[in-house]
Amino acid sequence: DIQMTQSPSSLSASVGDRVTITCRASQGISNYLAWLQQKPGKAPQSLIYAASSLHSGVPSRFSGSGSGTDFTLTISSLQPEDFATYYCQQYLSYPQTFGQGTKVEIK
């Protein structure tokens, strides 16, 4: 199975901050990477697919980049509704695997 490793596991940030989360795959996955957002007690929501393409309705302050093994999710200006846990997910092959999550908390 492809292992996905996110860093950091958690971070504290203020509204308006620029936030970057990284995700590393244990082998090359081209751009077959998605980013998900999950708020407490809620279902995941898909933010980004193909490493950098935003799903419909996702604010433009979210962006993704990377290819191969190293990927980043950036929130350009953190908003109150962005405090959540973020997961990366590879879909190159089965089983699809997820990073362990990055919890973004209010400083």
Next chain:
Amino acid sequence: EVQLVESGGGLVQPGGSLRLSCAGSGFTFGLYAMHWVRQAPGKGLEYVSAISSNGDNTYYANSVKGRFTVSRDNSKDTLYLQIGSLSADDMGVYYCARVDWRACSTTSCSSDLWGQGTLVTVSS
């Protein structure tokens, strides 16, 4: 409204079984492959199973192979997951998710729509 709604979770004894359902609405359900993903309490996401749009092809994670069965009834716009021989390791929220045909490799696709989840509790 385009949505997925899971049901069928509940309290089950170790070794028991349940059938989870996922009803789709607001889109042509039969055109989409579907995934099941689960989340243990306080833990991350774990991929469980997939089924093709017509039900002919399925995939199971090693952790559930032989104990879980995925199926669908496109006439009812409903996806199912029969889960059995349950243990505490199977406890958590089970989500269904719709495949995003824009986001596919040669073997697998990401998701664009998730249900709200149904909770499975395994306890005597």
